[in-house]
Amino acid sequence: MDILLNKPMLASAARVAGTLLAAFTLTAAIVSYRYYAFRRRLPPGPAGLPLLGNLLEMPKSHPWLAQTEMHAKYGPIFSMVFGQSTVIFLGTYDIARELLEKRSNIYSSRPRSVMVGECISDGNRSLILPYGEQWRGYRRLQGAFLSPRMSNTYRELQDLESKQLVAEFLEHDDFFKRFHRYSSSLTFALAYGKRMLTGLEHEVKGVERIMDNLNKAFITNWIVDSLPFLNHLPTFLKPWMKIAKELGDEEREFFNEIRNGAGARPGYNWCKDILTMKEHKALTDTQLSYVIGNTYEAGADTTTMTLQVFTLAAVLHPEKIAILKEEIERVVGRTRLPTFNDTEKMPYLAAFVKEVHRWRPVLPGGVPHAVTADDEYMGYHIPKGATIVGGHWAISMDKEMYPDPDKFEPERFLKDPDLPYSQFGFGRRKCIGQYIGNNSMLINVSRLVWAYDIRRGWDVIDGKKVEAHVGRHDFVSGFNSPPLPFKAAFIPRAPEVPEILRREFAEAEQSTQAILERIEAAQQILKQGN
Numbered sequence: 414m415d416i417l418l419n420k421p422m423l424a425s426a427a428r429v430a431g432t433l434l435a436a437f438t439l440t441a442a443i444v445s446y447r448y449y450a451f452r453r454r455l456p457p458g459p460a461g462l463p464l465l466g467n468l469l470e471m472p473k474s475h476p477w478l479a480q481t482e483m484h485a486k487y488g489p490i491f492s493m494v495f496g497q498s499t500v501i502f503l504g505t506y507d508i509a510r511e512l513l514e515k516r517s518n519i520y521s522s523r524p525r526s527v528m529v530g531e532c533i534s535d536g537n538r539s540l541i542l543p544y545g546e547q548w549r550g551y552r553r554l555q556g557a558f559l560s561p562r563m564s565n566t567y568r569e570l571q572d573l574e575s576k577q578l579v580a581e582f583l584e585h586d587d588f589f590k591r592f593h594r595y596s597s598s599l600t601f602a603l604a605y606g607k608r609m610l611t612g613l614e615h616e617v618k619g620v621e622r623i624m625d626n627l628n629k630a631f632i633t634n635w636i637v638d639s640l641p642f643l644n645h646l647p648t649f650l651k652p653w654m655k656i657a658k659e660l661g662d663e664e665r666e667f668f669n670e671i672r673n674g675a676g677a678r679p680g681y682n683w684c685k686d687i688l689t690m691k692e693h694k695a696l697t698d699t700q701l702s703y704v705i706g707n708t709y710e711a712g713a714d715t716t717t718m719t720l721q722v723f724t725l726a727a728v729l730h731p732e733k734i735a736i737l738k739e740e741i742e743r744v745v746g747r748t749r750l751p752t753f754n755d756t757e758k759m760p761y762l763a764a765f766v767k768e769v770h771r772w773r774p775v776l777p778g779g780v781p782h783a784v785t786a787d788d789e790y791m792g793y794h795i796p797k798g799a800t801i802v803g804g805h806w807a808i809s810m811d812k813e814m815y816p817d818p819d820k821f822e823p824e825r826f827l828k829d830p831d832l833p834y835s836q837f838g839f840g841r842r843k844c845i846g847q848y849i850g851n852n853s854m855l856i857n858v859s860r861l862v863w864a865y866d867i868r869r870g871w872d873v874i875d876g877k878k879v880e881a882h883v884g885r886h887d888f889v890s891g892f893n894s895p896p897l898p899f900k901a902a903f904i905p906r907a908p909e910v911p912e913i914l915r916r917e918f919a920e921a922e923q924s925t926q927a928i929l930e931r932i933e934a935a936q937q938i939l940k941q942g943n
Protein backbone atom coordinates (compact mmCIF):
# COMPACT_ATOMS: atom_id res chain seq x y z
CA MET A 414 0.00 0.00 0.00
CA ASP A 415 2.79 2.37 1.05
CA ILE A 416 4.69 1.52 -2.08
CA LEU A 417 1.66 2.16 -4.26
CA LEU A 418 1.00 5.48 -2.53
CA ASN A 419 4.61 6.58 -2.86
CA LYS A 420 5.05 5.79 -6.52
CA PRO A 421 3.70 9.14 -7.79
CA MET A 422 5.62 10.93 -5.08
CA LEU A 423 8.81 9.21 -6.13
CA ALA A 424 8.16 10.07 -9.73
CA SER A 425 7.57 13.69 -8.82
CA ALA A 426 10.71 13.76 -6.67
CA ALA A 427 12.68 12.29 -9.56
CA ARG A 428 11.27 15.00 -11.87
CA VAL A 429 12.27 17.74 -9.39
CA ALA A 430 15.72 16.20 -8.99
CA GLY A 431 16.07 15.93 -12.74
CA THR A 432 15.08 19.57 -13.19
CA LEU A 433 17.48 20.67 -10.44
CA LEU A 434 20.29 18.63 -11.97
CA ALA A 435 19.60 20.11 -15.40
CA ALA A 436 19.47 23.63 -13.92
CA PHE A 437 22.70 22.99 -12.00
CA THR A 438 24.44 21.55 -15.06
CA LEU A 439 23.28 24.47 -17.19
CA THR A 440 24.41 27.03 -14.57
CA ALA A 441 27.73 25.24 -14.14
CA ALA A 442 28.17 25.17 -17.93
CA ILE A 443 27.39 28.90 -18.20
CA VAL A 444 29.67 29.79 -15.25
CA SER A 445 32.46 27.61 -16.69
CA TYR A 446 31.99 29.00 -20.19
CA ARG A 447 32.06 32.59 -18.95
CA TYR A 448 35.05 31.91 -16.68
CA TYR A 449 37.15 30.25 -19.40
CA ALA A 450 36.10 32.82 -22.01
CA PHE A 451 37.22 35.60 -19.60
CA ARG A 452 40.39 33.67 -18.71
CA ARG A 453 41.36 33.20 -22.39
CA ARG A 454 41.46 36.97 -22.98
CA LEU A 455 43.75 37.60 -19.99
CA PRO A 456 47.55 37.24 -20.14
CA PRO A 457 48.51 33.54 -19.93
CA GLY A 458 48.52 31.71 -16.62
CA PRO A 459 47.33 28.55 -14.90
CA ALA A 460 43.75 27.81 -16.03
CA GLY A 461 42.25 27.41 -12.53
CA LEU A 462 38.66 26.45 -11.73
CA PRO A 463 35.43 28.38 -12.26
CA LEU A 464 34.47 30.44 -9.16
CA LEU A 465 37.72 29.64 -7.33
CA GLY A 466 40.12 30.53 -10.10
CA ASN A 467 43.67 29.89 -8.87
CA LEU A 468 42.86 30.30 -5.18
CA LEU A 469 44.56 27.06 -4.24
CA GLU A 470 47.65 27.54 -6.38
CA MET A 471 49.76 30.29 -4.81
CA PRO A 472 51.99 29.19 -1.91
CA LYS A 473 51.67 31.27 1.25
CA SER A 474 55.37 31.27 2.05
CA HIS A 475 57.64 33.51 -0.07
CA PRO A 476 55.07 33.71 -2.92
CA TRP A 477 57.43 35.85 -5.02
CA LEU A 478 59.61 32.77 -5.61
CA ALA A 479 56.66 30.88 -7.11
CA GLN A 480 55.75 33.97 -9.15
CA THR A 481 59.26 34.08 -10.59
CA GLU A 482 59.00 30.39 -11.57
CA MET A 483 55.67 31.12 -13.23
CA HIS A 484 57.28 33.88 -15.29
CA ALA A 485 59.75 31.26 -16.57
CA LYS A 486 56.78 29.14 -17.63
CA TYR A 487 54.27 31.73 -18.88
CA GLY A 488 56.47 34.65 -19.90
CA PRO A 489 57.09 38.18 -18.61
CA ILE A 490 53.40 38.89 -18.05
CA PHE A 491 51.02 36.32 -16.60
CA SER A 492 47.73 36.38 -14.77
CA MET A 493 45.95 34.55 -11.98
CA VAL A 494 42.38 34.74 -10.80
CA PHE A 495 41.58 34.61 -7.08
CA GLY A 496 37.80 34.35 -6.65
CA GLN A 497 36.51 37.69 -7.94
CA SER A 498 39.97 39.30 -8.25
CA THR A 499 42.23 39.24 -11.25
CA VAL A 500 45.94 39.71 -10.62
CA ILE A 501 48.41 40.47 -13.41
CA PHE A 502 52.09 39.84 -12.65
CA LEU A 503 54.82 41.79 -14.45
CA GLY A 504 58.26 40.17 -14.46
CA THR A 505 60.48 42.58 -16.41
CA TYR A 506 61.37 46.17 -15.78
CA ASP A 507 60.40 47.19 -19.31
CA ILE A 508 56.86 45.84 -19.03
CA ALA A 509 56.42 47.35 -15.55
CA ARG A 510 57.60 50.67 -16.94
CA GLU A 511 55.34 50.41 -19.98
CA LEU A 512 52.22 49.87 -17.87
CA LEU A 513 52.87 51.41 -14.44
CA GLU A 514 54.81 54.45 -15.68
CA LYS A 515 53.84 55.20 -19.28
CA ARG A 516 50.17 54.44 -18.63
CA SER A 517 50.22 55.75 -15.08
CA ASN A 518 47.01 57.73 -15.64
CA ILE A 519 45.13 54.45 -15.20
CA TYR A 520 47.67 52.22 -13.36
CA SER A 521 48.15 54.26 -10.17
CA SER A 522 45.44 53.04 -7.84
CA ARG A 523 45.65 50.35 -5.16
CA PRO A 524 43.65 47.14 -4.82
CA ARG A 525 40.79 47.48 -2.37
CA SER A 526 41.92 46.50 1.10
CA VAL A 527 38.82 46.20 3.26
CA MET A 528 40.39 45.06 6.52
CA VAL A 529 43.57 47.15 6.60
CA GLY A 530 42.50 50.12 4.50
CA GLU A 531 38.88 50.55 5.53
CA CYS A 532 38.29 48.72 8.84
CA ILE A 533 41.61 49.44 10.58
CA SER A 534 42.76 52.74 9.06
CA ASP A 535 39.31 54.10 8.20
CA GLY A 536 40.42 55.18 4.71
CA ASN A 537 43.33 57.29 5.99
CA ARG A 538 46.43 55.22 5.23
CA SER A 539 48.64 56.78 2.54
CA LEU A 540 50.20 53.64 1.05
CA ILE A 541 46.88 51.95 0.24
CA LEU A 542 44.70 54.93 -0.63
CA PRO A 543 42.94 54.58 -3.98
CA TYR A 544 44.11 57.00 -6.66
CA GLY A 545 42.03 60.16 -6.26
CA GLU A 546 41.74 63.56 -4.60
CA GLN A 547 42.63 62.42 -1.07
CA TRP A 548 45.76 60.60 -2.25
CA ARG A 549 46.77 63.60 -4.40
CA GLY A 550 46.32 65.84 -1.35
CA TYR A 551 48.63 63.60 0.69
CA ARG A 552 51.16 63.40 -2.11
CA ARG A 553 51.29 67.18 -2.63
CA LEU A 554 52.17 67.67 1.05
CA GLN A 555 54.73 64.83 1.11
CA GLY A 556 56.20 65.99 -2.21
CA ALA A 557 56.83 69.46 -0.77
CA PHE A 558 59.16 68.19 1.98
CA LEU A 559 60.55 65.05 0.26
CA SER A 560 61.58 66.46 -3.14
CA PRO A 561 65.22 65.85 -4.17
CA ARG A 562 66.18 69.46 -3.32
CA MET A 563 64.47 69.46 0.08
CA SER A 564 65.88 66.01 0.85
CA ASN A 565 69.40 67.35 0.43
CA THR A 566 68.75 69.92 3.18
CA TYR A 567 68.46 67.03 5.66
CA ARG A 568 72.08 65.93 5.17
CA GLU A 569 73.45 67.55 8.34
CA LEU A 570 71.01 65.51 10.41
CA GLN A 571 71.89 62.34 8.47
CA ASP A 572 75.56 63.14 9.08
CA LEU A 573 75.02 63.31 12.85
CA GLU A 574 72.83 60.18 13.01
CA SER A 575 75.33 58.30 10.89
CA LYS A 576 78.26 59.36 13.11
CA GLN A 577 76.35 58.03 16.11
CA LEU A 578 75.62 54.80 14.21
CA VAL A 579 79.20 54.01 13.21
CA ALA A 580 80.51 54.89 16.68
CA GLU A 581 77.95 52.57 18.28
CA PHE A 582 79.48 49.53 16.58
CA LEU A 583 82.59 50.00 18.73
CA GLU A 584 80.54 48.75 21.68
CA HIS A 585 77.60 46.89 20.13
CA ASP A 586 77.15 44.34 17.40
CA ASP A 587 73.32 44.22 17.49
CA PHE A 588 73.28 45.84 14.07
CA PHE A 589 69.57 45.11 13.36
CA LYS A 590 68.63 47.34 16.33
CA ARG A 591 71.28 49.99 15.61
CA PHE A 592 70.07 50.43 12.03
CA HIS A 593 66.51 50.73 13.28
CA ARG A 594 67.52 53.41 15.77
CA TYR A 595 69.26 55.34 13.00
CA SER A 596 66.30 55.22 10.59
CA SER A 597 63.66 55.91 13.24
CA SER A 598 65.59 58.77 14.78
CA LEU A 599 66.28 60.42 11.43
CA THR A 600 62.68 60.24 10.25
CA PHE A 601 61.21 61.09 13.66
CA ALA A 602 63.42 64.16 14.05
CA LEU A 603 62.41 65.44 10.61
CA ALA A 604 58.76 64.63 11.09
CA TYR A 605 58.31 65.63 14.75
CA GLY A 606 61.44 67.56 15.79
CA LYS A 607 63.03 65.14 18.29
CA ARG A 608 65.88 62.64 17.93
CA MET A 609 65.67 59.09 19.25
CA LEU A 610 68.96 58.63 21.10
CA THR A 611 68.67 55.01 22.21
CA GLY A 612 66.06 53.31 20.03
CA LEU A 613 64.21 52.27 23.21
CA GLU A 614 61.96 55.33 23.29
CA HIS A 615 58.19 55.02 23.38
CA GLU A 616 58.04 56.71 19.94
CA VAL A 617 60.22 53.96 18.41
CA LYS A 618 58.45 51.10 20.17
CA GLY A 619 55.08 52.54 19.12
CA VAL A 620 55.91 52.54 15.43
CA GLU A 621 57.44 49.05 15.72
CA ARG A 622 54.18 47.76 17.18
CA ILE A 623 52.09 49.42 14.48
CA MET A 624 54.27 48.04 11.68
CA ASP A 625 54.18 44.61 13.25
CA ASN A 626 50.36 44.69 13.46
CA LEU A 627 50.16 45.94 9.91
CA ASN A 628 52.48 43.28 8.49
CA LYS A 629 50.42 40.58 10.20
CA ALA A 630 47.13 42.11 9.06
CA PHE A 631 48.40 42.33 5.46
CA ILE A 632 49.23 38.64 5.21
CA THR A 633 46.13 37.33 7.02
CA ASN A 634 43.28 36.12 4.80
CA TRP A 635 40.34 38.13 6.17
CA ILE A 636 36.97 36.85 4.98
CA VAL A 637 35.84 40.44 4.52
CA ASP A 638 38.58 40.99 1.93
CA SER A 639 37.24 38.06 -0.11
CA LEU A 640 33.59 39.01 0.44
CA PRO A 641 33.52 42.80 0.93
CA PHE A 642 29.70 42.94 1.13
CA LEU A 643 30.01 41.36 4.61
CA ASN A 644 31.24 44.72 5.83
CA HIS A 645 27.67 46.05 5.52
CA LEU A 646 26.40 43.62 8.18
CA PRO A 647 25.50 44.98 11.62
CA THR A 648 28.56 45.31 13.86
CA PHE A 649 27.65 42.36 16.12
CA LEU A 650 27.89 40.07 13.07
CA LYS A 651 31.38 41.33 12.14
CA PRO A 652 33.88 39.72 14.57
CA TRP A 653 36.85 41.15 12.63
CA MET A 654 35.73 44.67 13.58
CA LYS A 655 36.76 44.13 17.20
CA ILE A 656 40.37 43.55 16.10
CA ALA A 657 40.15 46.34 13.53
CA LYS A 658 38.90 48.82 16.12
CA GLU A 659 41.63 47.94 18.61
CA LEU A 660 44.38 48.29 16.01
CA GLY A 661 42.82 51.39 14.45
CA ASP A 662 42.37 53.14 17.81
CA GLU A 663 45.95 52.33 18.71
CA GLU A 664 47.40 53.83 15.53
CA ARG A 665 45.11 56.90 15.56
CA GLU A 666 46.01 57.67 19.18
CA PHE A 667 49.70 57.15 18.48
CA PHE A 668 49.79 59.32 15.34
CA ASN A 669 47.77 62.09 17.07
CA GLU A 670 49.89 61.96 20.21
CA ILE A 671 53.24 62.24 18.43
CA ARG A 672 51.89 65.02 16.21
CA ASN A 673 50.62 67.00 19.21
CA GLY A 674 54.11 67.03 20.69
CA ALA A 675 55.64 68.34 17.45
CA GLY A 676 53.83 71.67 17.28
CA ALA A 677 55.50 72.98 20.45
CA ARG A 678 59.07 71.92 19.53
CA PRO A 679 61.51 74.60 18.36
CA GLY A 680 62.95 74.50 14.82
CA TYR A 681 61.77 72.81 11.66
CA ASN A 682 59.61 69.69 11.44
CA TRP A 683 57.17 68.26 8.86
CA CYS A 684 54.16 68.65 11.17
CA LYS A 685 54.77 72.39 11.37
CA ASP A 686 55.82 72.68 7.73
CA ILE A 687 52.59 71.23 6.33
CA LEU A 688 50.53 73.81 8.22
CA THR A 689 52.26 76.53 6.17
CA MET A 690 51.00 74.95 2.93
CA LYS A 691 47.55 75.85 1.69
CA GLU A 692 47.00 72.23 0.52
CA HIS A 693 46.66 71.07 4.15
CA LYS A 694 43.27 72.78 4.38
CA ALA A 695 41.70 70.14 2.12
CA LEU A 696 42.45 67.39 4.69
CA THR A 697 40.96 66.60 8.09
CA ASP A 698 43.03 66.67 11.25
CA THR A 699 43.15 62.86 11.39
CA GLN A 700 44.26 62.72 7.76
CA LEU A 701 47.07 65.17 8.51
CA SER A 702 48.22 62.95 11.40
CA TYR A 703 48.26 59.98 8.99
CA VAL A 704 50.18 61.86 6.26
CA ILE A 705 53.07 62.40 8.66
CA GLY A 706 52.62 59.18 10.68
CA ASN A 707 52.65 57.04 7.53
CA THR A 708 55.73 58.83 6.21
CA TYR A 709 57.48 58.14 9.52
CA GLU A 710 56.59 54.43 9.42
CA ALA A 711 57.44 54.12 5.70
CA GLY A 712 60.87 55.66 6.25
CA ALA A 713 61.84 53.78 9.40
CA ASP A 714 61.53 50.15 8.31
CA THR A 715 62.63 50.23 4.68
CA THR A 716 65.98 51.91 5.31
CA THR A 717 66.66 49.58 8.25
CA MET A 718 66.03 46.49 6.14
CA THR A 719 68.16 47.76 3.25
CA LEU A 720 71.08 48.36 5.64
CA GLN A 721 70.62 44.79 6.91
CA VAL A 722 70.86 43.53 3.32
CA PHE A 723 74.03 45.60 2.88
CA THR A 724 75.53 43.83 5.92
CA LEU A 725 74.59 40.45 4.47
CA ALA A 726 76.26 41.36 1.17
CA ALA A 727 79.34 42.58 3.04
CA VAL A 728 79.67 39.35 5.03
CA LEU A 729 79.14 37.12 1.99
CA HIS A 730 81.21 39.16 -0.49
CA PRO A 731 84.45 40.42 1.09
CA GLU A 732 85.99 40.56 -2.41
CA LYS A 733 83.51 43.32 -3.43
CA ILE A 734 84.00 45.13 -0.12
CA ALA A 735 87.76 45.17 -0.83
CA ILE A 736 87.11 47.06 -4.10
CA LEU A 737 84.78 49.49 -2.35
CA LYS A 738 87.23 50.05 0.51
CA GLU A 739 89.95 50.82 -2.00
CA GLU A 740 87.76 53.47 -3.70
CA ILE A 741 86.75 55.05 -0.38
CA GLU A 742 90.34 55.28 0.84
CA ARG A 743 91.49 56.75 -2.48
CA VAL A 744 88.97 59.59 -2.07
CA VAL A 745 89.09 60.07 1.72
CA GLY A 746 92.37 58.74 3.09
CA ARG A 747 92.55 57.16 6.56
CA THR A 748 92.38 60.11 8.91
CA ARG A 749 88.68 61.06 8.73
CA LEU A 750 85.24 59.68 7.92
CA PRO A 751 83.74 60.05 4.42
CA THR A 752 81.34 62.97 3.93
CA PHE A 753 78.42 63.44 1.53
CA ASN A 754 80.73 65.43 -0.78
CA ASP A 755 83.10 62.47 -0.90
CA THR A 756 80.34 60.03 -1.78
CA GLU A 757 79.64 61.98 -4.96
CA LYS A 758 83.14 61.05 -6.16
CA MET A 759 82.62 57.31 -5.62
CA PRO A 760 81.07 55.56 -8.63
CA TYR A 761 81.69 52.09 -7.19
CA LEU A 762 79.83 53.07 -4.01
CA ALA A 763 76.82 54.22 -6.07
CA ALA A 764 76.91 50.95 -8.02
CA PHE A 765 77.31 48.93 -4.81
CA VAL A 766 74.22 50.52 -3.20
CA LYS A 767 72.13 49.94 -6.34
CA GLU A 768 73.21 46.31 -6.35
CA VAL A 769 72.18 45.96 -2.68
CA HIS A 770 68.73 47.19 -3.72
CA ARG A 771 68.54 44.88 -6.71
CA TRP A 772 70.12 41.73 -5.27
CA ARG A 773 67.72 41.31 -2.35
CA PRO A 774 64.77 43.71 -2.64
CA VAL A 775 63.24 44.24 0.80
CA LEU A 776 59.69 44.40 -0.61
CA PRO A 777 60.19 41.42 -2.95
CA GLY A 778 56.54 40.98 -3.84
CA GLY A 779 56.35 44.66 -4.84
CA VAL A 780 53.58 47.00 -3.72
CA PRO A 781 50.52 46.18 -5.83
CA HIS A 782 48.91 48.80 -8.03
CA ALA A 783 45.35 48.62 -9.43
CA VAL A 784 44.14 49.63 -12.88
CA THR A 785 41.13 51.97 -13.03
CA ALA A 786 39.98 51.35 -16.64
CA ASP A 787 39.85 48.42 -19.07
CA ASP A 788 43.07 48.22 -21.05
CA GLU A 789 44.80 46.08 -23.64
CA TYR A 790 48.47 45.14 -23.73
CA MET A 791 50.26 42.79 -26.16
CA GLY A 792 46.83 41.70 -27.34
CA TYR A 793 45.75 40.72 -23.80
CA HIS A 794 42.78 42.11 -21.94
CA ILE A 795 43.60 43.90 -18.66
CA PRO A 796 40.26 44.32 -16.90
CA LYS A 797 39.37 47.43 -14.92
CA GLY A 798 39.95 46.80 -11.20
CA ALA A 799 42.68 44.17 -11.75
CA THR A 800 45.60 44.15 -9.32
CA ILE A 801 48.91 44.80 -11.08
CA VAL A 802 52.04 43.45 -9.41
CA GLY A 803 55.43 44.72 -10.56
CA GLY A 804 57.28 41.97 -8.65
CA HIS A 805 60.59 43.36 -7.41
CA TRP A 806 62.07 39.89 -6.92
CA ALA A 807 60.95 38.62 -10.31
CA ILE A 808 62.29 41.75 -12.02
CA SER A 809 65.59 41.57 -10.11
CA MET A 810 66.03 37.95 -11.22
CA ASP A 811 65.40 38.73 -14.90
CA LYS A 812 68.42 37.11 -16.61
CA GLU A 813 68.11 39.28 -19.72
CA MET A 814 68.52 42.51 -17.82
CA TYR A 815 70.80 41.22 -15.03
CA PRO A 816 72.90 38.26 -16.26
CA ASP A 817 73.65 35.76 -13.47
CA PRO A 818 71.10 37.54 -11.28
CA ASP A 819 71.74 35.74 -7.99
CA LYS A 820 75.35 36.93 -8.07
CA PHE A 821 76.15 40.08 -6.09
CA GLU A 822 77.81 42.10 -8.84
CA PRO A 823 77.99 45.92 -8.37
CA GLU A 824 80.01 46.04 -11.61
CA ARG A 825 76.76 45.67 -13.62
CA PHE A 826 75.76 49.18 -12.49
CA LEU A 827 79.27 50.49 -13.04
CA LYS A 828 79.21 49.34 -16.67
CA ASP A 829 75.79 50.90 -17.14
CA PRO A 830 74.99 53.62 -14.56
CA ASP A 831 71.53 53.96 -16.13
CA LEU A 832 70.66 50.30 -15.59
CA PRO A 833 67.29 50.51 -13.81
CA TYR A 834 66.12 48.63 -10.71
CA SER A 835 62.69 48.34 -9.19
CA GLN A 836 63.28 48.71 -5.45
CA PHE A 837 61.46 52.04 -5.13
CA GLY A 838 58.44 50.98 -7.20
CA PHE A 839 56.91 52.61 -10.23
CA GLY A 840 55.09 55.56 -11.75
CA ARG A 841 53.01 58.00 -9.74
CA ARG A 842 53.11 55.75 -6.65
CA LYS A 843 56.90 55.46 -6.72
CA CYS A 844 58.53 55.89 -3.31
CA ILE A 845 58.51 59.54 -2.43
CA GLY A 846 61.19 59.06 0.25
CA GLN A 847 63.73 57.56 -2.16
CA TYR A 848 66.12 60.56 -2.02
CA ILE A 849 66.40 60.46 1.77
CA GLY A 850 66.64 56.66 1.61
CA ASN A 851 69.46 56.81 -0.93
CA ASN A 852 71.39 59.47 0.98
CA SER A 853 71.15 57.27 4.08
CA MET A 854 72.52 54.29 2.19
CA LEU A 855 75.43 56.21 0.62
CA ILE A 856 76.65 57.87 3.82
CA ASN A 857 76.27 54.82 6.06
CA VAL A 858 77.71 52.26 3.66
CA SER A 859 80.74 54.45 2.92
CA ARG A 860 81.41 55.05 6.65
CA LEU A 861 80.84 51.49 7.78
CA VAL A 862 83.20 50.15 5.10
CA TRP A 863 85.76 52.87 5.87
CA ALA A 864 85.69 52.04 9.59
CA TYR A 865 85.11 48.29 9.84
CA ASP A 866 86.05 44.95 8.46
CA ILE A 867 82.59 43.36 8.44
CA ARG A 868 82.79 39.59 8.92
CA ARG A 869 80.62 36.64 9.82
CA GLY A 870 79.86 36.55 13.53
CA TRP A 871 80.71 33.66 15.83
CA ASP A 872 78.88 30.93 17.66
CA VAL A 873 80.37 28.92 20.48
CA ILE A 874 79.66 25.21 20.01
CA ASP A 875 81.06 22.67 22.50
CA GLY A 876 83.34 25.37 23.86
CA LYS A 877 84.75 26.11 20.39
CA LYS A 878 84.36 29.38 18.48
CA VAL A 879 82.94 28.67 15.02
CA GLU A 880 81.76 30.95 12.24
CA ALA A 881 77.99 31.50 12.50
CA HIS A 882 75.69 30.38 9.71
CA VAL A 883 74.75 33.18 7.30
CA GLY A 884 72.14 32.19 4.71
CA ARG A 885 72.22 33.74 1.25
CA HIS A 886 68.54 33.01 0.88
CA ASP A 887 67.25 33.24 4.45
CA PHE A 888 64.59 35.95 4.35
CA VAL A 889 61.34 36.62 6.20
CA SER A 890 58.17 35.76 4.31
CA GLY A 891 55.86 38.79 4.51
CA PHE A 892 55.03 42.12 2.94
CA ASN A 893 58.42 43.32 4.23
CA SER A 894 61.14 40.76 3.77
CA PRO A 895 64.32 41.55 5.74
CA PRO A 896 67.04 38.92 6.16
CA LEU A 897 66.40 36.47 9.00
CA PRO A 898 68.57 37.38 12.00
CA PHE A 899 72.24 36.57 11.46
CA LYS A 900 75.48 37.39 13.23
CA ALA A 901 78.09 39.80 11.94
CA ALA A 902 81.22 41.22 13.57
CA PHE A 903 82.31 44.82 13.01
CA ILE A 904 86.07 44.91 13.53
CA PRO A 905 87.80 48.33 13.41
CA ARG A 906 90.15 48.42 10.43
CA ALA A 907 93.01 50.13 12.25
CA PRO A 908 94.00 50.97 15.87
CA GLU A 909 93.23 54.66 15.35
CA VAL A 910 89.67 54.05 14.07
CA PRO A 911 87.89 54.09 17.48
CA GLU A 912 89.47 57.43 18.36
CA ILE A 913 88.47 58.96 14.99
CA LEU A 914 84.88 57.70 15.26
CA ARG A 915 84.45 58.99 18.82
CA ARG A 916 86.05 62.33 18.02
CA GLU A 917 83.98 62.93 14.88
CA PHE A 918 80.78 62.08 16.70
CA ALA A 919 81.67 64.29 19.69
CA GLU A 920 82.63 67.20 17.43
CA ALA A 921 79.44 67.05 15.33
CA GLU A 922 76.67 69.51 16.14
CA GLN A 923 74.59 67.76 18.82
CA SER A 924 71.80 70.28 19.15
CA THR A 925 68.76 69.00 17.25
CA GLN A 926 67.27 72.48 17.47
CA ALA A 927 70.31 74.14 15.85
CA ILE A 928 70.31 71.58 13.02
CA LEU A 929 66.56 71.90 12.43
CA GLU A 930 66.86 75.69 12.37
CA ARG A 931 69.55 75.46 9.72
CA ILE A 932 67.34 73.09 7.71
CA GLU A 933 64.52 75.60 7.95
CA ALA A 934 66.79 78.44 6.77
CA ALA A 935 68.07 76.35 3.84
CA GLN A 936 64.52 75.48 2.82
CA GLN A 937 63.44 79.13 3.01
CA ILE A 938 66.19 80.02 0.56
CA LEU A 939 65.12 77.21 -1.78
CA LYS A 940 61.46 78.24 -1.56
CA GLN A 941 62.27 81.89 -2.26
CA GLY A 942 64.35 80.83 -5.27
CA ASN A 943 61.30 79.13 -6.78
Ligand code: HEM
Nearest residue numbers: 540711712715716719780837838839842843844845846850
Ligand atom coordinates in the same frame (compact mmCIF):
# COMPACT_ATOMS: atom_id res chain seq x y z
C1 HEM B 1 65.65 52.20 1.08
C2 HEM B 1 64.57 52.68 1.50
C3 HEM B 1 63.20 52.61 0.87
C4 HEM B 1 62.62 51.69 0.04
C5 HEM B 1 63.24 50.44 -0.48
C6 HEM B 1 61.26 52.13 -0.25
C7 HEM B 1 60.37 51.47 -1.09
C8 HEM B 1 59.09 51.91 -1.37
C9 HEM B 1 58.16 51.28 -2.31
C10 HEM B 1 58.48 50.05 -3.13
C11 HEM B 1 57.01 51.99 -2.30
C12 HEM B 1 55.75 51.70 -3.14
C13 HEM B 1 55.95 52.11 -4.59
C14 HEM B 1 54.85 51.68 -5.54
O1 HEM B 1 53.71 51.57 -5.13
O2 HEM B 1 55.15 51.43 -6.73
C15 HEM B 1 57.17 53.07 -1.36
C16 HEM B 1 56.21 54.00 -1.05
C17 HEM B 1 56.37 55.00 -0.13
N1 HEM B 1 57.54 55.35 0.52
FE1 HEM B 1 59.31 54.39 0.40
N2 HEM B 1 61.05 53.28 0.44
C18 HEM B 1 62.20 53.62 1.12
C19 HEM B 1 62.41 54.72 1.92
C20 HEM B 1 61.45 55.66 2.23
C21 HEM B 1 61.65 56.80 3.10
C22 HEM B 1 62.99 57.15 3.77
C23 HEM B 1 60.44 57.45 3.18
C24 HEM B 1 60.08 58.70 3.93
C25 HEM B 1 60.86 59.44 4.62
C26 HEM B 1 59.48 56.72 2.34
C27 HEM B 1 58.17 57.07 2.17
C28 HEM B 1 57.28 56.42 1.34
C29 HEM B 1 55.87 56.78 1.22
C30 HEM B 1 55.17 57.92 1.96
C31 HEM B 1 55.30 55.89 0.29
C32 HEM B 1 53.83 55.83 -0.15
C33 HEM B 1 53.62 56.25 -1.56
C34 HEM B 1 52.14 56.13 -1.94
O3 HEM B 1 51.67 55.07 -2.32
O4 HEM B 1 51.47 57.12 -1.84
N3 HEM B 1 60.13 55.64 1.79
N4 HEM B 1 58.47 53.01 -0.81
